[in-house]
Amino acid sequence: MILDHLQRFTQPSEVAEPIELLRAGIHMHARGLINSRVIQHNLDWVWPYWIERQFDPHDDAFVPRAFSITHINLTHRNWTAIGLPDQPLLPIVDPRGLLTPFFDEWSLDAWIVADEGAALLPSQQAQVAQQLVTEDGLAVVTESKAYGCSLYNCVEMEKSNGIAQTRMTLRGWCEHGGWLVVALRPYNPEGVSFIYQIALSDDRKHWFVNQQYEAVFSEAVERHHVSDYRHGDVYTHINELDERLTGECDIGMLSGAALYRLQAGTPRELQIYMTMENKKSKRGQGSSQTDIESWNGCLDKVCRLNIPDTHFQHLYDAAVRTLILHSVDEVCAGPYTYKRFWFRDAAFIIHGLICAGLVERAERALDSFPSRQKISGYFHSQDGEWDSNGEALWILHRFCQLTGREPKPGWRKAIVRGANWIIKKCLSEDLNAAHAGLMPAGFSAEHLGPNDYYYWDDFWSVAGLRSAAWLVRRYGDHILAQTFETKASSLANAIETSLKQASLKHNDDAMPASPYRRMDAGAIGSLVAGYPLQLFDANDPRLLDTAGFLIKNCFVHGGFFQDMIHSGVNAYLTLHIAQVLLRVGDSRYFDLMSSVAEFASTTGQWPEAVHPRTGGGCMGDGQHAWAAVEWMLMLRSCFIREEGDGLVLVSGVPKQWLKGDYKLFFGPTLTAFGSVSIRVEAQASDEYGRQPVVYWQADWRQQQPPIEINMPGFKRIMADVNQDSVMLTPREAS
Numbered sequence: 134m135i136l137d138h139l140q141r142f143t144q145p146s147e148v149a150e151p152i153e154l155l156r157a158g159i160h161m162h163a164r165g166l167i168n169s170r171v172i173q174h175n176l177d178w179v180w181p182y183w184i185e186r187q188f189d190p191h192d193d194a195f196v197p198r199a200f201s202i203t204h205i206n207l208t209h210r211n212w213t214a215i216g217l218p219d220q221p222l223l224p225i226v227d228p229r230g231l232l233t234p235f236f237d238e239w240s241l242d243a244w245i246v247a248d249e250g251a252a253l254l255p256s257q258q259a260q261v262a263q264q265l266v267t268e269d270g271l272a273v274v275t276e277s278k279a280y281g282c283s284l285y286n287c288v289e290m291e292k293s294n295g296i297a298q299t300r301m302t303l304r305g306w307c308e309h310g311g312w313l314v315v316a317l318r319p320y321n322p323e324g325v326s327f328i329y330q331i332a333l334s335d336d337r338k339h340w341f342v343n344q345q346y347e348a349v350f351s352e353a354v355e356r357h358h359v360s361d362y363r364h365g366d367v368y369t370h371i372n373e374l375d376e377r378l379t380g381e382c383d384i385g386m387l388s389g390a391a392l393y394r395l396q397a398g399t400p401r402e403l404q405i406y407m408t409m410e411n412k413k414s415k416r417g418q419g420s421s422q423t424d425i426e427s428w429n430g431c432l433d434k435v436c437r438l439n440i441p442d443t444h445f446q447h448l449y450d451a452a453v454r455t456l457i458l459h460s461v462d463e464v465c466a467g468p469y470t471y472k473r474f475w476f477r478d479a480a481f482i483i484h485g486l487i488c489a490g491l492v493e494r495a496e497r498a499l500d501s502f503p504s505r506q507k508i509s510g511y512f513h514s515q516d517g518e519w520d521s522n523g524e525a526l527w528i529l530h531r532f533c534q535l536t537g538r539e540p541k542p543g544w545r546k547a548i549v550r551g552a553n554w555i556i557k558k559c560l561s562e563d564l565n566a567a568h569a570g571l572m573p574a575g576f577s578a579e580h581l582g583p584n585d586y587y588y589w590d591d592f593w594s595v596a597g598l599r600s601a602a603w604l605v606r607r608y609g610d611h612i613l614a615q616t617f618e619t620k621a622s623s624l625a626n627a628i629e630t631s632l633k634q635a636s637l638k639h640n641d642d643a644m645p646a647s648p649y650r651r652m653d654a655g656a657i658g659s660l661v662a663g664y665p666l667q668l669f670d671a672n673d674p675r676l677l678d679t680a681g682f683l684i685k686n687c688f689v690h691g692g693f694f695q696d697m698i699h700s701g702v703n704a705y706l707t708l709h710i711a712q713v714l715l716r717v718g719d720s721r722y723f724d725l726m727s728s729v730a731e732f733a734s735t736t737g738q739w740p741e742a743v744h745p746r747t748g749g750g751c752m753g754d755g756q757h758a759w760a761a762v763e764w765m766l767m768l769r770s771c772f773i774r775e776e777g778d779g780l781v782l783v784s785g786v787p788k789q790w791l792k793g794d795y796k797l798f799f800g801p802t803l804t805a806f807g808s809v810s811i812r813v814e815a816q817a818s819d820e821y822g823r824q825p826v827v828y829w830q831a832d833w834r835q836q837q838p839p840i841e842i843n844m845p846g847f848k849r850i851m852a853d854v855n856q857d858s859v860m861l862t863p864r865e866a867s
Contacts, residue, residue: 161323161470165203168324171386172204178366179242181322182229182256183209186747193746204324210750212322213265213273213736214458214468216290218431220297221461222409223468225322225755228263228734229255230275230286233321234299234407235346236472239328240318241405243286243303245395246371247311251280265451265736270428273736281308290409292425297409302402310397312356314371315405317342317389322755323470327385333357333378340391351404354391362386431457436489438768439798441790444730449768451737455761456485460494463501467754471741474505475514476521477578478759480528481705484665485762487535488769488802499532503547510554512547517576517584519558522551523593523600527666530600533607535803537834540604549613552601555594556620562627567634567648570627580698581655585647588628589658595625596666625668632675643678654687654696657706664712665766671716671776680713684721689745691728701742701751704729705763715770715785720845723787726767739764772799772811779839780804782811783827786844791815791825800830807833816860828858 172184183206186194194208212225212233224234233240245253255261261277272289285304290297305313317340319328332341337353359380360367367388380387395401438449459465459482466478479498486495502525507513512525526548533540540548555572562570568586572594577587598621606614631648638645639652644662646655656679662668663676687694692702693710711725732743739760740750771785790797793815800810812828827842840852847861 161205162203164324165205168204169198169202171325173198175365177369179244179254179256179316179318179368181231181240181318181320182227183322183749184324185256186749194744194749206323207751208744208747208749210322210470210740210752210755211734211738212469212755213734213738214455214756215271215273215288215299216458216468217292217297218426218428218457219461220290220409220425222297223458223472224288224290224299224409225468226273226275226288227322227755228749229258229261229277230263230273230288231256231318231322232288232299232301233326233469234348234409236469237323237326238321238346239326239342240321241301241348242316242318243284243301243305244314244316244368245282245284245305245307245311246314246392247280247282247307247309249281249309249311251282252368252371253277253279253282253284255284255286263735265447265738267450267454271454282306282311284313292427293406295425297425299407299409301405301407303405304400304402305393305395306398306400307395308398311395312371313393313395313401313403315350315391315393315403316367317348317391319386319388325386328387328389329382329385331359331380331387331389333391340389347408349406350391351406352393355394356392357390358392359387359389428454431491434490436769436800436802437798439796440768441792441795441797445726445768448730448733448737448764452761452765453489455738455756455758456482456489456765457491457494459758460486460491460498464498464758466758467741467756469754469756471754471757476505476512476524477514477518479514480524481665481759482762483528484531485765487532488766490801490803492536492803495532499529500541500543502529503544506547506550510550510552510557512551515576518578519572519575519590520577520587520593522555522558523590523595523597526551526597526600526604527593530603533604534805537807540607545605545608548601548604552598552605552617555597556617559594559620559624559627562623567631569630570624571631571648578658580695580703581646581658582650582653582697585649587647587655587658588632588644589646589661591624591628592659592662592666592668595621595628595668598624641678641682642674643682644675652682652686654683654694657683657687657693657695657709660709660713663716664709667776676713677717680710683710690732691724692732692743694745695742699742699752701740701744702732703742704732704739704760705757708760708763708767711767712770715767716774716776718784718843718845722785729764769799769802772797773802773804773809775805776841779841780806780809781841781843782829783813783842783844786813788846795825801832806835806838807831824860824862826858826860830857 186192187196187208212227214223214225216223226232231240231242255277258277263275266272266274272287275286277284283306287302290299320326330343338350340348357376358367358370359377360370361382362384367390435453440446463474464479464482465472483495483498512521571586572590574584574586577590598617602614602617635645635648636642644659645652646658669676689702693707695703707725707729711722714722733739738756740755741753741757742751744751774781795815797813801808809831813825815823816826842850842859848864850859
């Protein structure tokens with residue numbers, strides 16, 4: 134009866150909930166169930182940062198446990214991946230330096246235990262310094278200080294004889310002497326991860342874990358301790374003189390500690406190395422280790438940004454690296470929780486790859502699309518999500534449009550099948566209902582609410598059909614192209630009719646999430662008609678009223694708060710609103726960008742959603758690639774964006790960046806008209822003093838398109854056909 138009533142809260146749909154989401158949820162809650170059986174009964178252990186905070190009754194992150202069956206990380210879902218451009222394994226580092234070197238496995242921590250009894254345990258410190266270092270590669274550096282001790286922890290991946298290995302460099306210092314401890318922990322940022330066996334080799338330089346993994350020390354371990362679950366955390370045995378070189382625990386809660394002596398006031402450095410494969414190639418996570426590209430070689434191809442705002446610049450540089458890390462074997466939305474494929478995330482991420490100049494990676498991802506399509510034509514990543522076909526067709530079109538290439542012959546069948554699937558999926562236009570002619574009810578983008586007739590699906594389907602028409606026309610099939618165009622127009626008309634009925638429920642033109650929903654946070658999905666699809670003009674009142682409603686009713690701390698499922702501030706959806714505002718010249722776009730920048734971690738990452746009190750992650754992966762790509766694309770739009778059949782330059786470059794002897798740069802980036810680089814420099818003017826001059830250097834495929842230069846605070850200029858630079862005049866000047 135309860136299940137029957139649950140279904141009554143949704144619109145009738147052929148798929149109640151994607152089985153893939155159910156599987157992922159079951160896996161997460163299974164671990165959460167184990168967490169509930171372990172953590173709260175063993176709070177004398179040294180736990181990861183999120184547990185130390187979430188189980189502290191004095192902390193804003195505290196979560197009561199009375200009726201909670203499972204214990205899940207809901208307050209600090211933050212971590213940062215390190216890796217190499219063509220290495221699929223992505224070790225992650227949590228906000229206190231805890232390293233999880235292998236996917237969904239155990240972790241390595243580092244402590245300092247002073248002779249006087251105090252201990253520097255980073256996970257229990259309120260403040261540490263953590264940063265992403267991008268010079269000569271990619272590294273996460275965590276530094277902590279307390280009780281006369283200091284600990285430097287640097288994690289990075291490197292190539293050694295053509296093999297990828299993770300290196301953890303530790304440097305400990307203790308004022309009065311103590312021990313540098315490398316701790317093997319049976320958990321990771323999601324919770325418990327079992328360790329059954331630990332063994333230290335005879336030369337005391339090799340740690341073997343679960344007979345699968347190996348960690349190699351640069352120096353022989355001086356003291357070694359292990360402890361099973363029944364004897365408690367190894368931390369409680371640190372001061373014991375007796376040691377054990379091996380240990381087993383049938384429960385899987387074995388912990389180990391390798392100790393190195395710290396002389397008073399003398400720093401000591403140590404490295405731990407882990408080859409990025411394991412003896413059993415568990416879960417197919419091993420790497421072929423062939424032809425691993427260097428960071429410098431990969432970044433040489435990337436669109437560059439140069440602005441005076443060092444924080445924005447750092448976030449852009451980090452975002453580019455996040456895109457590279459998450460586009461190896463397949464495009465995925467995160468290094469851990471979301472290390473799987475979705476067409477939705479892939480469409481946005483691949484778009485970013487193309488715009489950033491990483492065309493080969495984008496092409497490699499797109500070539501996998503036909504193999505992910507069902508015979509019916511459905512581009513399947515999850516059942517019941519009717520936006521995927523539109524997204525797949527749209528990004529195939531954008532690839533051809535931005536690169537100037539013809540669609541590949543191998544894509545043709547998938548494109549035709551995909552478009553026909555949309556046509557067949559659309560409901561009858563003769564229905565006496567507000568959803569007549571629309572896509573059926575589905576789970577859609579997951580965070581919009583229960584199954585419903587979402588406009589998000591419809592807008593993507595219109596864009597997909599128009600994209601398919603463009604693509605098959607390039608194959609020479611004009612009749613089929615017209616069929617797709619006609620159906621796209623029919624669907625667009627059905628949306629218009631439905632929106633008019635929906636608008637009767639409120640006093641403006643704002644678009645709800647579906648024809649059967651009141652205005653709420655789910656309306657964020659309807660903004661896709663403005664960004665990225667540009668199905669509506671920039672100043673369409675439906676876009677502006679929707680954005681206005683969301684800003685007024687659904688913002689927390691300057692960012693969009695998604696009530697449905699995420700229950701947190703969402704960086705990438707906030708930037709969707711910022712893109713809509715930028716298109717229409719609303720200066721609030723920069724306020725939204727600034728808020729999103731503040732939500733980023735010190736390593737330049739965003740979780741999928743941010744806890745409004747702790748500032749930590751409360752939903753999804755702790756490093757979300759969709760959020761990263763939206764930051765990169767937002768800055769691109771500030772310098773250059775396509776509008777209709779022309780380009781708009783520097784419409785998002787704020788006055789804050791125009792101080793002193795500034796030299797701004799963005800490029801080269803691919804557009805529908807060719808590759809373009811933008812430069813903005815200060816130049817002396819007899820009438821107005823130092824004024825910005827905008828230069829553009831392009832490799833046009835045909836003649837130069839219409840170019841509008843429209844920097845905030847300066848007069849709008851339409852460039853002449855042969856121009857490649859203009860000096861701007863203040864808007865208030867006569």
